[in-house]
Amino acid sequence: MSSDAPGLLGAACPVPITETDQVLMGHGSGGKLSAQLVETLLLPAFRNPALAALDDAAQVSVGGTTVAMTTDSFVVTPLFFPGGDIGELAVNGTVNDLAVSGARPLFLSLALILEEGFALAELRRVIESIQRAAAEAGVQVVTGDTKVVNRGKGDKLFINTTGIGQPIPGVSLSSANVRPGDQILVSGTIGDHGVAILSTREGLSFSGGELRSDTAPLATLVEAMLAATPGIHAMRDPTRGGVAATVVEIAARQRLGIEIDEAALPINDAVRGACEMLGLDPLLVANEGKLVAFVPRAECDRALAAMRAHPLGRHAARIGEVVAEHPGRVVMQTLIGGRRFVDLPFAEPLPRIC
Amino acid sequence: MCLGIPGEVMSRRTQDGLGFATVRFGSIEREVCLECLPDVKVGDFVLVHVGFAISRLDEEEARRTLAALAELGLDRAELGLDPAPSVAEKEDAA
Amino acid sequence: MRHLDEYRDRALAQALAEQIRRTVTRPWVLMEVCGGQTHSIVRYGIDRLLPEGVALVHGPGCPVCVTPLELIDRAHAIASRPEVIFTSFGDMLRVPGTRGDLLGLKASGADVRIVYSPLDAVKLARAHPERKVVFFAVGFETTAPANAMAVKLAKQQGLTNFSLLVSHVLVPPSIASILQSANNRVQGFLGPGHVCAVVGFREYEALAARYQVPIAITGFEPVDLLHGVLAVVKMLEAGRAEVENVYARVVSRDGNRSARALLSEVFDVVDRQWRGVGHIPKSGYRLSYEYRAFDAERLFEVGDIAAEESKDCISGQILRGLKRPVDCPMFGKGCTPQRPLGATMVSSEGACAAYFQYGRGLEEPPRPGREAGGAR
Structure with a gap:
């Protein structure tokens, strides 16, 4: 798909939506405001063919080998909810973006942003959950990062995961x-x-x-x-x-x-x-x-x-x-x-x- | 400004001097204030708006309305519909 | 779900639409009064099932829409105070005042919270005695008993940190205002079923008799709405101007006695300003003398607030059924839910916002064919 394909806003909305002067919750909702942010700020800044496809994972060539790559950040309140928790979400969300792009998920990075005062016991529960989810999805966590922000500057725990996968031979999902x-x-x-x-x-x-x-x-x-x-x-x-x-x-x-x-x-x-x-x-x-x-x-x-x-x-x-x-x-x-x-x-x- | 949903009264109790009921919608339940509808009984259907029961569903009237509509005298074929049916049978199948 | 699925039945809906087609001999203009009905009509594509001659115009039925800009600015001024926890139904949060909406205010640090029931706001007041909890009491007769109960409970519990910012409006005076207008073109009404569940429909009988206009008290599901249209069209064709209750499973002539008693205890009827429409006598509530200590407008001195409406907005004509959203040159261009110019675009219940949300107006979805095409 070429990068000058008609934009989401152009077709789904009669007019380009006017700018707001600050970030609103709606910018992260997956609705029109999110689309607006992608199309007016992010795509123009980083224009390249892998990005332009805008599938759930990008296909890129590394030394002649094609790999699939995706990233996702997880902010959810509460951290533990009926049916899952933020840890499980952070693994599944990223491996699913690879899977639906026709790639076998292989490796994950794991970045944690912790708020000062967050209970270590809860963090342990989340990490154990990530461990279980990674095992179930057949991926390895191969690199990571941890940062702590002052109390009140974050909401307990934010997680980012980046995933690398191997495209299944002969499959083209786009x-x-x-x-x-x-x-x-x-x-x-x-x-x-x-x-x-x-x-x-x-x-x-x-x-x-x-x-x-x-x-x-x-x-x-x-x-x-x-x-x-x-x-x-x-x-x-x-x-x-x-x-x-x-x-x-x-x-x-x-x-x-x-x-x-x-x-x-x-x-x-x-x-x-x-x-x-x-x-x-x-x-x-x-x-x-x-x-x-x-x-x-x-x-x-x-x-x-x-x-x-x-x-x-x-x-x-x-x-x-x-x-x-x-x-x-x-x-x-x-x-x-x-x-x-x-x-x-x-x-x-x-x-x-x- | 008037979203109102019918649900079934499962149980009743009093809290802070106010009457409340547990009301079931589909398969989930929610606490509903009964102060505007003090006489409802377990098993009644009530119309709920912003956490308050505002009307008791009249089963007899509901039957009468549906019976009158069924007598409009148009069968499915006449309407160009498949013989297959809608909600009720679909639920049975599910 | 019982008492819901029966009224979303495809065969029944199609039978009603066919019956309407067979009944109509000339064009008629009907108005659905309640915004919830407007939303259902557009969401289910009900207007696309009606014969060309039957026009549904959308009434003033969204209390969020008709809340005056001045009052929204007042709400913002109160919500901006550090000691205040400002609470409201979700519908109200995106309605812009002169300087942005309540969600924007929240983003800038104000303590603004969504509640699902006004009793939740009372709970907040009890849990935070050091803060002042204000509930933005917006609504028609349907919502008024719940809001009345909240303030009554706060009084019983001796809470001094709870108050209501009242913007309650009443339906019958707005119908009378439309019918009195010299250029009125509405010939029949779908009456607001859930408003009538609370207050009954005696007042609607008086309207029907006085203005010689048929009214069908109507519910919100597709079959209910089509049933209401059929009832009104039959009365119009027969030259009758009566009230027919096609929502009898929920509505009785006298409505809900306990709720009405509560309303007369807590509220007084007063004149109200309707955004886009103007001043309507005896068309709203304020807290009664006995409950004046809970009136946020008395408790919070925010100075004179005057707000000016856009001159390009035709919502006054839309709310009276004179124009449709698509008749406005600004619709979807200079006026969107994010940057609304006036009343009918500000809430999801407003006619313009409902058209916008479901992509109506700039192009029309195809009318269903006999085989109803598409995905089946």
């Missing part, structure tokens, strides 16, 4: 491969992670139900899918901004139309209940153990079967397709058969009462 007719598959229920985090916030106090983060390493699922259907065009992990951000970004950048069938979206009961109550759309809520795959129509059933045979893909579903019509736009067929556009949220969706 959003540039996506074509009209491709079927869009999701590997399981959506919105679990974001709602689990939200449910722990003060004042919400949900109880019962399965509100658990879905954090999980996806490499074995990706390999099972590729073994069954090597012709898969692209995969993404729909983290911040949810499945909506993933499909909107691909539609906008590739100038393709996308149709989503609301009735086909897999959503667990607890997430559904919480979203109804808070006025949130599960399509916009973060996932940490799911992937979205773009598969040629002829291979759709085989890919779905391979996903459903894997423990992390049991609830996999076909949620839509890529079309030649309405390029740059995602259209949802709603539960009642109405039609509407799906767009990036402006910033992190806030619970509403209206």
